[in-house]
Every structure is written in structure tokens, then in C-alpha cells.
Amino acid sequence: MGKIRIVTDSTGDIPRELREQYDIRMVPLKVHFGDQMYMDSITIEPAQFYELLVTSEKLPTTSQPSPLDFSELYKELLADPDTEIISIHLSAAMSGTYQSAMLAKSMIEDLDASYEDRLTIVDSKSASYGFGQMVVMAARLAEQGTSKDGILEAITRFQQERKLYFLVDTLKFLQKGGRIGKASAVLGTLLNVKPILSIDAEGEVYAVDKVRGQKKAVSRVVELFKKDFEGKRIHIAAGYATERSVMEDVIAQMREQFDVASVEYTTIGSVIGTHVGPGVVAIFVTPI
Amino acid sequence: MRKLSLDGADFTSMVLQGANQLHLHSEHVNSLNVFPVPDGDTGTNMNLTMAAGVNELREKSSASIGKSAEVLSKGLLMGARGNSGVILSQLFRGFSKSVTGLDSIQSVQFAAALQNGVDTAYKAVVKPVEGTILTVAKEAAKHAVYIARRTTDVIELMQEVLEKAKEALANTPNQLPVLKQVGVVDSGGQGLVYIYEGFLSALQLGDTAIPDAARPAVEDQGKRPSAVTSAIPHTHAAQSQLSTEDIEFLYDMEFFIQLNLGNARKKFDEQLFRKTLARNGDSIIVIADDEIVKVHVHSKTPGDVLNEALLYGEITKINILNMREQHRDLLADGGDVTPMPELFPAIDHEVSDFIETVVEPPADEIASYGIISVSMGQGISDIFTSLGVDIVLSGGQTMNPSTEDFVKAIESISAQHIFILPNNSNIILAAQQSKELVPDRDVTVLPAKTIPQGLAAAFAFQEDESVQVNAEAMEQAIAHVQSGQVTYSIRDTNLDGLDIKAGHYIGIHNSKIVATKESLVETCQGLLGQMIDNGDEIVTVLVGDDAEQATTEELTAWMAEQYPDAEVEIHTGGQPIYHYIFSVE
Numbered sequence: 001m002g003k004i005r006i007v008t009d010s011t012g013d014i015p016r017e018l019r020e021q022y023d024i025r026m027v028p029l030k031v032h033f034g035d036q037m038y039m040d041s042i043t044i045e046p047a048q049f050y051e052l053l054v055t056s057e058k059l060p061t062t063s064q065p066s067p068l069d070f071s072e073l074y075k076e077l078l079a080d081p082d083t084e085i086i087s088i089h090l091s092a093a094m095s096g097t098y099q100s101a102m103l104a105k106s107m108i109e110d111l112d113a114s115y116e117d118r119l120t121i122v123d124s125k126s127a128s129y130g131f132g133q134m135v136v137m138a139a140r141l142a143e144q145g146t147s148k149d150g151i152l153e154a155i156t157r158f159q160q161e162r163k164l165y166f167l168v169d170t171l172k173f174l175q176k177g178g179r180i181g182k183a184s185a186v187l188g189t190l191l192n193v194k195p196i197l198s199i200d201a202e203g204e205v206y207a208v209d210k211v212r213g214q215k216k217a218v219s220r221v222v223e224l225f226k227k228d229f230e231g232k233r234i235h236i237a238a239g240y241a242t243e244r245s246v247m248e249d250v251i252a253q254m255r256e257q258f259d260v261a262s263v264e265y266t267t268i269g270s271v272i273g274t275h276v277g278p279g280v281v282a283i284f285v286t287p288i
Numbered sequence: 289m290r291k292l293s294l295d296g297a298d299f300t301s302m303v304l305q306g307a308n309q310l311h312l313h314s315e316h317v318n319s320l321n322v323f324p325v326p327d328g329d330t331g332t333n334m335n336l337t338m339a340a341g342v343n344e345l346r347e348k349s350s351a352s353i354g355k356s357a358e359v360l361s362k363g364l365l366m367g368a369r370g371n372s373g374v375i376l377s378q379l380f381r382g383f384s385k386s387v388t389g390l391d392s393i394q395s396v397q398f399a400a401a402l403q404n405g406v407d408t409a410y411k412a413v414v415k416p417v418e419g420t421i422l423t424v425a426k427e428a429a430k431h432a433v434y435i436a437r438r439t440t441d442v443i444e445l446m447q448e449v450l451e452k453a454k455e456a457l458a459n460t461p462n463q464l465p466v467l468k469q470v471g472v473v474d475s476g477g478q479g480l481v482y483i484y485e486g487f488l489s490a491l492q493l494g495d496t497a498i499p500d501a502a503r504p505a506v507e508d509q510g511k512r513p514s515a516v517t518s519a520i521p522h523t524h525a526a527q528s529q530l531s532t533e534d535i536e537f538l539y540d541m542e543f544f545i546q547l548n549l550g551n552a553r554k555k556f557d558e559q560l561f562r563k564t565l566a567r568n569g570d571s572i573i574v575i576a577d578d579e580i581v582k583v584h585v586h587s588k589t590p591g592d593v594l595n596e597a598l599l600y601g602e603i604t605k606i607n608i609l610n611m612r613e614q615h616r617d618l619l620a621d622g623g624d625v626t627p628m629p630e631l632f633p634a635i636d637h638e639v640s641d642f643i644e645t646v647v648e649p650p651a652d653e654i655a656s657y658g659i660i661s662v663s664m665g666q667g668i669s670d671i672f673t674s675l676g677v678d679i680v681l682s683g684g685q686t687m688n689p690s691t692e693d694f695v696k697a698i699e700s701i702s703a704q705h706i707f708i709l710p711n712n713s714n715i716i717l718a719a720q721q722s723k724e725l726v727p728d729r730d731v732t733v734l735p736a737k738t739i740p741q742g743l744a745a746a747f748a749f750q751e752d753e754s755v756q757v758n759a760e761a762m763e764q765a766i767a768h769v770q771s772g773q774v775t776y777s778i779r780d781t782n783l784d785g786l787d788i789k790a791g792h793y794i795g796i797h798n799s800k801i802v803a804t805k806e807s808l809v810e811t812c813q814g815l816l817g818q819m820i821d822n823g824d825e826i827v828t829v830l831v832g833d834d835a836e837q838a839t840t841e842e843l844t845a846w847m848a849e850q851y852p853d854a855e856v857e858i859h860t861g862g863q864p865i866y867h868y869i870f871s872v873e
Contacts, residue, residue: 190674191747191828192857212747212873213826213855 002082004142004151007073009065009097010040011090012124012132013239013269022139025077027070029090029097029271030063040271049270050242050278059176062271064096070104074119075111084118084148088135088155091203092123094275120148122155125203129239129266130164130284162286163228165198165208165221166239167246169279174205177275196220214246222253225285232287233259239268239282247281254283261288290441291491295392296356298491300349303360305493306486307338313482320475322466323801324777324788325865329714330475333370333688337377338483340367340690352391357384357401362577365721366692372476374691374717375409375421379480382408395445399436402429402449413717419463421476427456428484443491450484457481470781537569537586541593543606545581550602556581559728564596570700584696586611657751657758658703661742662689662711665863668739668830675746678703688715694722698729705730705755707762711742713799730755734762738771738798739830739863740871770819771798772870774812793867808835809842812868816847819872824853830861830869843868 008014010028019026028039031049033056038044040062044052053060070087077083092098101121109115124131134155141151168174174197194217196209208224211217236254240247251263268280294302310317310331317331344363350356361384364377382405387393393401406429410416431452435445457477461468547556561581569587581600587593590608597603661677663669669680679697681689698706708731710719716733723731732755736742748765749758773796777788784801788794795803795815803814820827827847831840840858847856861869 190671190859191743192855193747210747215824215855216826 002084003080004084004086004146004148005077006135006139006142007070007077007085007087008132008135009089009101010042010269011095011097011127011271012088012135013128013266013272014132014136015266016041018136022136022143024135024139025073027065027073027101029065029095031270031274032061032063034058038270041269044270046241046267046269046273049273053273053278059173060270060274062177062274064100067100067103067107070101071108074104074108074115078108078112078115078118081114084120086120086122086138086142086148086151086155088122088124088131088138090131091125091127091199093125093203094127094205098123120152122152123203125159125201126162126164126199127203128268128272128282129237130162130199130282132266133162133237133284133286134158158286159201162284163198163225164282164284165196165224166276166280166282167194167196167214167217167221168276169194169243170277171195173275173277196224218246218250218253221250221283222257225254225283226257229258229285229287231259233261235261235286235288236263237266237284237286238263239266239280239284241268241273241276241280242278243281246279247283250281250283289443289492289494291443291494292440293392293394294353294398294442296349296351296353298392299353299356299360300345302487302490303345303356304342304486305490306483307335307342309486309489310338310479310482311335314479317475317479317482320472320478322470322472322783323796324470324779324781324783324790324794325775325796329370329688330372330479333373333714334376334476334479336690337364337368337370337373340364340692341377341380353393354384354387354390357387360384365725366690366695368691368718368721369688370714371717372421372479373688374721375413375425375476376480376483377691377721378409378412379405379425382406395436395440395442398442398445399429399432402432405429412721417464419460419467420474421480423460423463424453424456424474424477424480428453428480443488446484446488446491450481450488453477453481453484466783470783537588538610538612539587539590540584540609540611541587541590541607542582542584543594543597544604545583545597545601546579546604547581547601548579550598552599552601554599556600561596561600565593568592656704657749658698658701658706659709659746659749660694660697660701660706661709661746662715663739663742664865665830665833665861667860667862668743668869671743671859672746675743676749676751677709677746688712689718691718691721691725694719695725698722698726698731705732707731707745707749707758708733709736709742709745710734711736711739713737732759734759734766736762736766738773739861739869740769740771740828740873741766743828743871744769744873768873770870770872772796772815772819772868772872773866774808774815774868774870775866777804808839808867809846812843812870813846813850816870816872819870820851820854821872822853823851825872826855826857827851828871828873829856829858830863830871831858832861832863832865832867832869834864835867839867 005025007025007027010026014024028042031038031040031044033052074085077085087101089098089101098121105119105121124134137158138151138155141154191212193210193212194214195207196211196217197205198208200206209220211220236251238247238251254260268282273280314331314335317334318329321330341360341364345356345360348359357380361381364380368374368377383401385408386401386404387397390397406426409422409425413422416422428449432445432449435448439445457473460474460477464474467474565585565587568589569585583597585593594603659677660679660681661672662681662683663672664683672680678701681693681697683689694708706729708719710716710733716735716737719733723733734745736745744765745762748761750761774793776793777790779790781788786801786804788801788804792804792806793808793811794801795811797815797818802818803811805811805814844856844858847854863869
């Protein structure tokens, strides 16, 4: 019985402790402030990043890992003939990261015919801890000895059951980074509009609703979750960048409305942060 | 002097005198506004409505009263502005129906026609309110029916009608408490009394008084030759940003088809005709009745359009204009042409200068929804446009858009369903009336009575929802938002339990005056105190043309301190008259 290793990229925003606990291997994306390049969650931590974001004159840009970044890691892990890899990544609709991993796979398949079966690359069709959780779950299952097919099945189920909404302060960052997806229709109003965003089944950002004002946005998010989870026991994962109080406001209201089994928090890292801005609050809910 | 019948010429001179009398006194009618705000508009609205009717009548007056009344009725219907204007148009519509086919009428028929006008107007208004123009018209018509049984002299009858109308007018403060409180009579009723005064004086002056225009006019020299130029519905700054060559459908055509003249080869089919026009044109407006079709189109192929029209009858009053040429001139002039509506008698109801912003999809691309909104001030218009409103008609207060302005706006949008946000209680009726004039279009008039309500409704609109869902969501938004307006009082008065001094500021919450102070800031504070409930609402401030920056800053600082949890948004509204408009939600 072989060993299953889980690989991901840095945009899953998985807390460092969990990553270390489950020995999840992570390939970083890169964030650039002008000529200065940082490796997401390796050479730059979220707190430093948001400080830079405020002080820097130019907005940062990001870049995906190169196929080489992936192939080196894949080769290292697959050198053990009993090892299989499940490599889970940021939505292919938002980033070339998945594509890069796929290229890496095709590059190394020439080295060893067994690599094709032993390496599975998954498009999470989600972002941030929306798939970070999926990665942690996969690692936990792997540790418990679940088969590759069993883990892949669990991932599919997770993708179907998960619900997420996120709030941004402004659509400016999503628009500049070109990740606005189908939410572009909310753009351009002169009023201070708070869009409520989500990621659809194809892994693309879309606007669920638009409201005026932060407080209305928070209560609207709670209302939206009610549609799917009213009366159900749920697990909440919450991500934030700098607006912890808004996130706590959502959690408090969620606790009033739902049977909340557990809550976990994460910080949104620099790559996702580049594309949503420091005002982001994301709430991920899964039924238990 | 006795007069036993009224023919078309008599009727025309009565109407002209009536309109003249109203025109002379429109400022007085304006001053009867219940709210002491500087935007009294009933006189202006009725005057413009009447002028639209008169213009039509000047051109097409007939010796037959039936025909003359019909012509007037059509002119009024299209030109109707404001609630009183709409009611006026309905009074004459009923009158006209009653005398259809008659060359002249006697006192009994005259009385019956007045009565039929009243019946028609009452039906047209969803919730008739007594103590208004409706009551004055009703009392006068009732009395006319009574008197007509006793005299055959129409002059005597008209005298009695006028006396009764004046009596009913004097009684309006007893029927509408708000009038009594303020110490005025109803403004619309007053307008009608002026019209009746004109009727009587025309009858008393007799034949000698019939102006030239009352004779059936073949060619009206007095008519502004600029009618066509002004009919380009959007001569505004945005147009100068267009490249001249972008104007694809460059011939702006306006003409009439006389269905009963010429060698008509086909029976007129409006749908088919529209389709034909759409082949190489846009901005299509076709208004048809049994005899005349009014056509407006921007076309690439004006020859084809005229040939097509010739199939149905004789073409009259043809005006064709090359818009590229006009656009080049516009650019040469600096590009900013402000529409200047003129008052009676130069007003031409075929001219619509009120369309500020037009976003026209190509004729073949049917958008599912269109929204028409009414705004005052460029800043407010910009916000409406940013919220996806297709056409913003200007004129929230002193200059209300007419029924025809709405009809034109509707015709210029090729959407399956159109929502109209009137944003003023005095515009709702005109919007509803326009809906009836384009029965083939799907139009919903939403009950938005203020700019904040209109903005809230436009914000609630969702492109991908059904008509019903959208209508409900928008109505909910309208009901939910609190509206506040601040201006100054033009006279001393006592209203809503407040002692209001001329020159002091007043704060209006929804439709009630709740604050009045000598200081603008204090008035705003009093008003906001009434509007803000929990303190955590979203407060949108639309800053008017007359507001000073220092005042706005003082107010903003006060709000930050008083309502630390409120989310305050400040925008340049650019509206006249109202220093501030507040929305709280």
C-alpha cells in the first residue's frame, strides 16, 4: 500500500500550523512590487504584505509558479516508487497555476511511465481557503489511509456541498487584476456599492447581489447562507485580510442563525490579497 | 347679446382666449403652491399643456366644433405635464368625445360635453381628490347641465359656469384641509377658472374677436421654423463627444401621413410600417390615429421612407435634416447646446428638448429591459446613468416632462419591458398617460415620488430577474427609503404645525415639512434627526447647486459626531432649488 502525498499552491491560504501538521507541500505563487519579488507565504507573510500594499505607490502584480517549480517537487516526491500525489490548485478560470502544474506533469511523464498514474492534478474551481480546506481534508484522509479514489470522491463531494461568499471593500482590485469574472456588471456605479461575490461551479467569480453599506452586506451574506443551511449543523471557515472586526461581525450573526459546530480562521495571503484588496472578508461554509 | 350655438370657430376663439388668460396668470397659479417652496409649477405645467393644445388647434382648426375639439384634445393629451395638466387634457378629451361629429352645438350639448369631460377625468385619475381642479370642473359641469335646461343662450350658460367654478374654487380650502392651513385655494382649480374666464370673454366679444388663427390654417407662418432643428431630441454636451461619422442613421425625418388624402394603395398597418422603418433607421416614433400618422425616424434612406409612406396617403409637413451636418455645426459652436424651452405661445409640443441622455441600442438588438428616469441636476442624472438607467429626462420640479416626452423616450428604447421612475408626485400621472399612448409597449410606471426613491428603485433593479420580481423589489425599495429635501420658504405660512417664515429654510421629510430654521445647517440637522432612526443607516447626501462647500463640511462633521455608526456618502447632485436632498436607508 503506497503513500499519498498532497501538493498545493500558496493561494489555498492554509494556516502554516496545519500545513506543517499534515506535511502538505506547497508551491508558492509570486507577488511583485515593482522590481521586488516575494514568494507568497514564504518570503512574505500576510501582515507584511498588507502593510506594503498601503505604503507602496504601485499596486502589486502576481505570477504563477513555473512548470519547473512543480516538476522539481513532483520528481522529488515521486522518486519514492510507492508514493502517489494529489496536487490541488487554484481555480483554472482565475489563474494559470493549474495549467503550469499540468505542463509539469507532461514534462516528467517522459522520464517515467508510472508518473502518469501516480500524479493526479485537481482543479479546485475555488480560491483561498475555499480550496485550502479541501486540501487539508485530503491530507487528513491520506493520513488515515484513504485510497486515492476515496480522496478524489471526497473532493468532488466537497466541491458540491461547499458554499462561499466574500465581501470586498471595492471592486478596484478584482478589476485591475482581471479576475472580476462575471461580476463586472456591478461595476461603474457612482454610489458606494458593496458587492457580494461568490465563485460559481466553473470556478469563476460572480456577483450574487449588491447592497449599499457594510452592515447591509453582512446581514445579506447571513441571509444568503440561510437558503442552503437553514436548520443544519455547519462548519465555518472565515478568511480576512485586515478587517477582522467585519469578519467577527459575520461570525457572530452566523452563530445566532445557525447551529455552528466549529469555526476556524485564516488570513488571506498576498496573492489572493492582491486581487481582492485588504478589505476582503470571505466566509466558507460546509455542512457537517 | 345672445348666442344660441357654438361652432368650430367659436370654440377655437374660446380656447385661444382661455389659454391666453391662463398664460397671463400662470405666475399667480404658481404662487398657490401649498408648500412655500420656490418651485410652484402648476401654472407653468397647465400653461405648457394648454399651449400644446392651442398650437395644434391653430394649425388645424375647423369650422366644425367636433373636429376642432378633437384637434385640441390630441394636442393636450400629448403636451400634458404635471397632474393638473393631465387632468386638463382628460377634461377636454371627454368634451371632445361628446361633440364628435357635430358641426355646432347648443347649450344643452355644451353642458353635456363639460359633464362628459368631468366623467372622463375622474376615471383617468386613480384616486380622485376633492378640493382640486376635479371638484371645480365637476361643480361647474353639474351647474351647466342644470342651467342648460333653463336657457338656450350659451353666453349666459358660460357666465353661470364661470360663477359656479369660482364658487367651487373658493370652497376648495374647506375640502382640502392643507389648503385652509396655508390659506390658498387650489392652484389647478384656479387655472381652470382662468380658462373659463377666457371662454366667457371670447363669447362676449363675439365674432370680431376671432383671431386669424381660428380660421382653418393652410400654412401657419407664425410657427417656428426651428421645429425640426429642435426636434433632435438630444442636443447636449455628450453629443459633442461623438464623432460626426458615428452618426449612422443620419437623416432625421419628421412628417405626417394624411391617410384620407392622396392615392392610398394600402391600409395603414402600424406594426408593418415600423418594421419597414427599422430596416435602415432608428429613433422611430409613429403615432397614428384614423386620419393622421405622425412619423419621426432617423434613417439612412430617406427616399425609401417617403416612398413607403406614400403607399398610405399624402405626406405633409416634411422636414428632413442631415444630422452629420448639424453635428458638424454643433462641434463648431463649441458643442454645448442647452435646450431652452420657451413659454406660450412659441411652445411647440412636437419639440422635445427634454431628453438629456440617450443610450440607443441598435434597432436589431432587443435589450430585455429599459429604464426611464426623471432627474434634476447633472450629478443626479449621472448617478442614474451609472445605475443603468437608459434615458434620464430632465425636469423634476419647475419643468415637468410632458406625456409626449415620455412617449418619445419609450419609443426610442427597443427593450421588451420599460420601467419608468417619475421621481416626483406631480409627474406620475403624465408617465401613466404616456403608457396608454403606446399600448403596444410593455411599460411599468413605478410609484417613485422623490429622487431618493428613484435612486433606491434603480439600485434594486436586476437585469436577470423577471418583470414581476423587479417591480416588487423596486417598490419595496421605494417604500423603504426615507427622503429628505431642503430648500427655503418663499412666504410666511403655517403648515404641519410649523410657523414658517419667508426666507427661512424648510426641511421636507417624505412629503411633510418637519423642520424650519433660519440657518441651513440647523434645518438639515432637524430634518436628519427625523429621518435617521437607529443611527446605523446609510445616509446619501446630494449636494445642490446652491449649497456652499463650507455648509456641506459643517454638516458632514456634525453627522460624523452625531451618528458615528451611519455610513455617509456625499455626492454632487447639481439640483436647483433644493440645497440638499437626503436619502436614508
